[in-house]
Amino acid sequence: MPILTAAVVLVGLLCVLDLLLSFGIIRRLREQNETLKNVQRNAAAQPEIALPAGATVGAFSATTVGGAELSTADIDGTRALVGFFSPNCTPCKERMPEFIEYATGFEGKVIAIAAGNEEETADMVVRLGEVAEVIREFDGGDVHQAFGASGYPALCVVEADRTVLASGWEMSALPVPAKL
Structure with missing residues (x-):
């Protein structure tokens, strides 16, 4: 009986550990998703690499x-x-x-x-x-x-x-x- 109790406690502890790891993975995926959204927003808002259409070229x-x-x-x-x-x-x-x-x-x-x-x-x-x-x-x-x-x-x-x-x-x- 003590072996069965130890096994149930061990399985319970493993389930709790698995649950904690799953929550950590989900949290990390959400952070990555937010980071990706920010990168995409910033890429769309990047300044022109040269004068935009309609601008006048300066003297050189x-x-x-x-x-x-x-x-x-x-x-x-x-x-x-x-x-x-x-x-x-x-x-x-x-x-x-x-x-x-x-x-x-x-x-x-x-x-x-x-x-x-x-x-x-x-x-x-x-x-x-x-x-x-x-x-x-x-x-x-x-x-x-x-x-x-x-x-x-x-x-x-x-x-x-x-x-x-x-x-x-x-x-x-x-x-x-x-x-x-």
Whole structure:
């Protein structure tokens, strides 16, 4: 009889322990659900990665890797495609081929900004140089400020009057080339 009593007490204790663990798991799942909701809300409310549509591009002046001077005056009166890329950015590496393909069909000036030093951006400069005038500039430089670039990749299509037509970090944010 004492063995049976001990077994019933042991099973009862195991059930109570299981119940406590189940409550802990449920509480943790609820916390994770709230965290996920907050992340989704914050992602929807994130600031633009570049100037939003309708904004006007600020004044800038820079030198391309080829030594040519490039300024705000060079995009006045013509449509421009501008892309900001960083060598340490995985999404940049994924979007660069799409940007290059988009740029080949783009009618207007194409400018690419490689953020980093000469050694880091060497491969990027070569690839982007096939379709764009490339500027090597660190984050926070004149061109970054003029376009409000706050992350990478930042992509913009600018109208002839320096008004941003579309911007974003994915190519889908830009208009279809035929609609330009």
